[in-house]
Amino acid sequence: MNHQVLPLLGVSFFLVACVAGAAEGDRRPYIVQMDVSAMPTPFTTHEGWYTSVLSSLAGKEEEAAPEHLYTYAHAMHGFSAVLTPRQLAEIQRMEGHVTAFPETYARLHTTRTPEFLGLTGGGAGGVWPASKYGEDVIVGIVDTGVWPESESFSDAGMTTKAVPARWKGACEAGKAFKASMCNGKLIGARSFSKALKQRGLAIAPDDYDSARDYYGHGSHTSSTAAGSAVKGASYFGYANGTATGIAPMARLAMYKAVFSGDTLESASSDVLAAMDRAIADGVDVMSLSLGFPETSYDTNVIAIGAFAAMQKGIFVTCSAGNDGSDGYTIMNGAPWITTVGASTIDREFTATVTLGSGSGGKSIHGKSVYPEHTPIADADLYYGHGNKSKQKCDYSSLSRKEVSGKYVFCTAGESLREQMDEVQGAGGRGLIAASNMKEFLQPTDYVMPLVLVTPSDGAAIQKFVTATKAPKVSIRFVGTELGVKPAPAVAYFSSRGPTQMSPAILKPDIVAPGVDILAAWVPNKEIMEIGKQKLYAKYMLVSGTSMASPHVAGVVALLRSAHPDWSPAAIRSAMMTTAYVKDNANNVIVSMPNRSPGTPLDYGSGHVSPNQATDPGLVYDATADDYVNFLCGLRYSSRQIAAVTGRRNASCAAGANLDLNYPSFMVILNHTTSATRTFKRVLTNVAGSAAKYSMSVTAPAGMKVTVTPSALSFGGKGSKQGFSVTVQVSQVKRAVDDYSYIGNHGFLTWNEVGGKHAVRSPIVSAFAQ
């Protein structure tokens, strides 16, 4: 099987720096195929071997060192690298060399999230060509910085490298960051740490007091939104393919305001300064994958900064938070922010567990992203049968005598990390864990061979171990599986609605991919150690709503480019009313971990669908004045309103209410079992020609929806029509300790008569907190 271990040093950075200063000569990329059976014994991994081969070629004065591009372990074994003729000749003389040929250039390959989002299959009418891949839209990311040498931030494939003339940003020099490190892709990079330093919060000694990323998170989010296409990216072979941002031709500007201290640290005044600069610099889209504790909007810097941005026409998207799956856990739920939840894609990383010696035993489908892929054959399997704490691998339950050198099966416990610690501490070699999938594991948690199985498969393993003398197990790390059903599913960790600060607006707005997303990482930070081998990764699989928000930022960049005249509210409406709520098995998107059918409190309007969003037919638009009216409806004082909006003398009109022109409808039951609410809405025709629409409503028992009028007739582009929706809800009062806030939900859809547009909004009733 394939081994993939990435280089041991910060070689990527140093090689790039070195190459930049060297004469290019006739260096060019070659694909070098190697015979892995000829791998010399000192090497434990192919990549270690290749790295050593390449290092051995360096050192000639006046000659650029080889630049290692990729390692191959599936379609072929070998690597590609930029080599001089002398270096190539030397490789060709080496033992184990099979063949080497110059790289050729072809059409871009597809990748998973753009593919899953339908971007690659949109055809000529799709939003990728319509938007020229987001050309000249500037996406600003507030995060942990960026690793500028990453291929994801190369401008080599940009249609135009010239920075848009309107751009007022800068590439700030700082620790390990030169002003020359920006380019036609990464057009701005700034760092904001004054408040953090002032507060005496330690920035970790290794973090950079500059826009350079130490942690990896910012490189990941920014490359997800608008990274360049990079072929051959993978996390130790997992998720192999071309890594590309959602808007690959858009520009990026990094605003570093999150630093590594004891944990990730971020001061609100630094974040506000970052947003301040981003607005001044001229970004078109801003994405923040962070949140401060929920307080009223006048004391929340993200809500405040986002309001100012929205007033300037800048679209602000934020992650909804990772505090699911309980209700009322939304962060960044202000109605002028687009709040994004996380869902899975149709990709999984499979490991097969075979029970019993040989290959004839029962085979169980598990999951793993353990970096070492060597199959494990006929290993001893331990299970603490008859002792609850040993069964669960509780802290201090396992003895070395019992588990040393063995694979251990653990039933679902409190924490997989603690179970791994326990097994490792007792000398176990690996872990097969029944998991309820409630814990948030990142790849770096896989410090030993770990395979997750479902509780029901776990029961089968339990039965096998207890019935078998000297039980054996074999594990095969199969790798990447595509087309997995059902997908999408709302991630268990994704924060659920309603939002505490303004429950009358449904949140999240939408869900987007946020589970096991492959994107750029920092290559010099050790991610784990296996045996004596330290591992590093240029691309990392990460999960979180942090990953979902930049997907939406990328989609917004495409829509912005295709429709420069749309307001942020119009763009959001286009995404929401065209979002889908059925998964790839044609069932309602499920909510993890229970796999129960999801509701709009899990997925908002549904899963983002970029090609549909570019042609929504009608939009629910809103202006800054509408949001002021909404704040009045929340009974904010004029001071509070001024704090949010910067409008000193905003006066609330008599009868100001919470009736924002929003593309969703929410009824909050305030300790009652029935309520009636009337909403007023205005739709704007954004299609090219006049159109008639008629409404259709799906509503469950206990929810009565009346729409007046029931048909709307629009003139050409820009034509507006109003209507009202009355929702009567009556339902069973929830139990005191019932944390499912959802009452009921239905949908209102405006269907174009004789046309293709369908403009759908969820109608939701939920209990007050």
Ligand SMILES: *[C@@H]1O[C@H](CO)[C@@H](O)[C@H](O)[C@H]1NC(C)=O
């Ligand atoms: C990834 O590798 C697997 C084999 O391990 C292969 O089947 C698949 O086609 C590869 N995927 C891509 C996108 O290259």
Ligand SMILES: *[C@@H]1O[C@H](CO)[C@@H](O)[C@H](O)[C@H]1NC(C)=O
């Ligand atoms: C289970 O194992 C633990 C830890 O080895 C031990 O302290 C405990 O007494 C055992 N319990 C039973 C019921 O045997």
Ligand SMILES: *[C@@H]1O[C@H](CO)[C@@H](O)[C@H](O)[C@H]1NC(C)=O
């Ligand atoms: C706000 O109102 C006060 C008094 O009502 C007035 O003096 C002041 O000029 C107003 N400010 C603005 C910005 O309109």
Ligand SMILES: *[C@@H]1O[C@H](CO)[C@@H](O)[C@H](O)[C@H]1NC(C)=O
């Ligand atoms: C909801 O009910 C509580 C207590 O019954 C009351 O204090 C509160 O004002 C009500 N809120 C609204 C918006 O009606």
